[in-house]
Amino acid sequence: MGEFQATSDRFLAWFKSVGGQFREELLQIVDSRHRGAGRGIVATKDIPQETALFTIPRHAIINVLTSELPKKLPGVFSSSANDDAGDEDEDMDGSDAPDSWGSLILVMLYEYLQGDTSRWKPYFDVLPDQFDTPIFWSDAELKELEGTSLTPEKIGKQESDAMLRSKILPVVLQNASVFYPEGAAHLGEDELLRLAHRMGSTIMAYAFDLDNDDAPEDEDEDGWVEDREGQTMLGMVPMADTLNANAEFNAHVNHGEALEVTAIRSTIQAGSEILNYYGPLPTSELLRRYGYVTPQHQRYDIVDIPWSLVRTILRDHLGLSHDVWNKLQSQMDEDEIEDSFIIERDSGDPDSEGRLTETPVLREISSELDEQIKSFLKALKKLDASRIPDKRKRDDIRNAVVAKVLDARLAQYPTTAQNDEALLARDDLPHRHRMAVHVRLGEKKLLQEAIDLLQSQAQGGLHSENDHEPSSKRPRN
Numbered sequence: 001m002g003e004f005q006a007t008s009d010r011f012l013a014w015f016k017s018v019g020g021q022f023r024e025e026l027l028q029i030v031d032s033r034h035r036g037a038g039r040g041i042v043a044t045k046d047i048p049q050e051t052a053l054f055t056i057p058r059h060a061i062i063n064v065l066t067s068e069l070p071k072k073l074p075g076v077f078s079s080s081a082n083d084d085a086g087d088e089d090e091d092m093d094g095s096d097a098p099d100s101w102g103s104l105i106l107v108m109l110y111e112y113l114q115g116d117t118s119r120w121k122p123y124f125d126v127l128p129d130q131f132d133t134p135i136f137w138s139d140a141e142l143k144e145l146e147g148t149s150l151t152p153e154k155i156g157k158q159e160s161d162a163m164l165r166s167k168i169l170p171v172v173l174q175n176a177s178v179f180y181p182e183g184a185a186h187l188g189e190d191e192l193l194r195l196a197h198r199m200g201s202t203i204m205a206y207a208f209d210l211d212n213d214d215a216p217e218d219e220d221e222d223g224w225v226e227d228r229e230g231q232t233m234l235g236m237v238p239m240a241d242t243l244n245a246n247a248e249f250n251a252h253v254n255h256g257e258a259l260e261v262t263a264i265r266s267t268i269q270a271g272s273e274i275l276n277y278y279g280p281l282p283t284s285e286l287l288r289r290y291g292y293v294t295p296q297h298q299r300y301d302i303v304d305i306p307w308s309l310v311r312t313i314l315r316d317h318l319g320l321s322h323d324v325w326n327k328l329q330s331q332m333d334e335d336e337i338e339d340s341f342i343i344e345r346d347s348g349d350p351d352s353e354g355r356l357t358e359t360p361v362l363r364e365i366s367s368e369l370d371e372q373i374k375s376f377l378k379a380l381k382k383l384d385a386s387r388i389p390d391k392r393k394r395d396d397i398r399n400a401v402v403a404k405v406l407d408a409r410l411a412q413y414p415t416t417a418q419n420d421e422a423l424l425a426r427d428d429l430p431h432r433h434r435m436a437v438h439v440r441l442g443e444k445k446l447l448q449e450a451i452d453l454l455q456s457q458a459q460g461g462l463h464s465e466n467d468h469e470p471s472s473k474r475p476r477n
């Protein structure tokens with residue numbers, strides 16, 4: 001037996017030893033590394049709908065309620081517990097208390113550093129030590145994402161470095177005797193930072209928001225719900241996080257007294273993978289959070305249109321001087337100006353069995369973008385009515401500007417869709433490069449749909465004008 005399988009077996013044995021129930025007669029933990037999907041769980045028999053597949057007792061979860069760390073460092077954790085709701089940002093930037101994310105990183109660091117003495121050791125052994133999320137990509141790999149909505153700011157390497165350095169590392173360094181078992185070697189700061197990143201990324205791709213909606217009312221006080229403006233608690237849920245996921249899925253994690261994973265398909269066929277759901281995420285976001293891409297998520301792809309791009313094109317298109325432009329800007333309410341706009345399809349929701357039944361359709365470019373351009377043009381009309389004599393002229397300008405914006409946005413990608421298709425046809429393309437190409441090609445396809453939509457709307461506009469003949473000229477039915 002290979003080491004990978006032996007580690008899975010030890011994990012399953014541990015899971016059962018802590019009170020987890022796993023329907024071994026129906027399920028198997030499998031090795032899906034050949035398709036870049038790590039471990040997964042497959043059905044070994046046909047499974048009827050609503051079958052309970054496995055159950056995780058809450059004490060098997062890793063979080064601030066189950067780990068010993070918060071008891072050992074009450075000063076660090078109680079301040080986060082006593083924070084007022086809604087000031088999560090302040091936690092990160094202002095006060096010293098870690099938020100729920102930071103708290104779980106500390107707990108994970110602590111449990112990991114306990115090594116064999118952590119009661120979750122066999123669970124840590126199945127958690128990854130490497131990730132394909134872009135935060136770990138080299139500069140050359142990141143370059144392949146140029147033009148996409150996955151900007152360096154969105155990937156947030158610097159921000160998370162800064163957060164870990166200011167909020168997490170000091171807690172470990174100042175409480176080394178708590179974090180390290182006696183006699184254990186202490187990590188250097190760089191190593192500790194790497195480990196903290198690893199735990200942060202594990203949490204990003206594996207942790208669950210623990211709500212308690214399904215619990216009976218009298219159990220609401222058991223501490224599993226932070227009863228503050230709907231905030232939930234993050235936790236690592238062994239076995240539930242062995243499930244891979246897709247936009248079409250067949251299982252659901254129910255949050256009750258214990259967490260129970262049930263089959264939601266009328267039948268899950270023997271041999272199929274049991275799949276969880278991460279939500280209607282665009283390919284870019286799936287990659288950012290989970291480090292993988294799938295064709296099923298492409299329907300949710302998005303393109304962002306920065307207002308800075310629209311502004312430049314609007315100004316050039318209208319041939320406005322700096323002075324006029326500044327006057328125009330000063331008439332706008334700055335708080336009302338959006339920085340960017342999202343183009344997305346209407347993709348429908350998965351049905352109750354986790355199937356996608358609707359064809360995704362792009363119905364509009366962006367009504368918010370339209371509105372913002374309109375507001376600028378209205379303000380311009382007030383300054384100089386001759387530029388925009390009527391609504392028709394305003395609509396013409398708006399359409400022309402949006403058309404130019406879409407072309408300019410498409411030109412921001414260093415490669416064309418044809419280049420990308422050719423790259424995907426190669427079988428020697430490195431995995432990360434391939435994923436980046438999927439992200440940018442998905443966005444380009446959506447932009448092309450937007451360009452086509454705008455053109456067909458313009459043509460539709462022409463037709464409908466022709467249609468506005470006096471009704472007497474129309475044939476009577």
Ligand SMILES: C[S@@+](CC[C@H](N)C(=O)[O-])C[C@H]1O[C@@H](n2cnc3c(N)ncnc32)[C@H](O)[C@@H]1O
Binds near residue numbers: 039
């Ligand atoms: C919660 S874990 C699922 C278990 C994971 N496969 C493992 O080996 O531990 C989430 C991670 O699994 C991988 N994953 C999940 N769904 C996937 C899919 N449909 N295809 C490829 N990888 C997937 C991604 O690496 C993701 O970050």
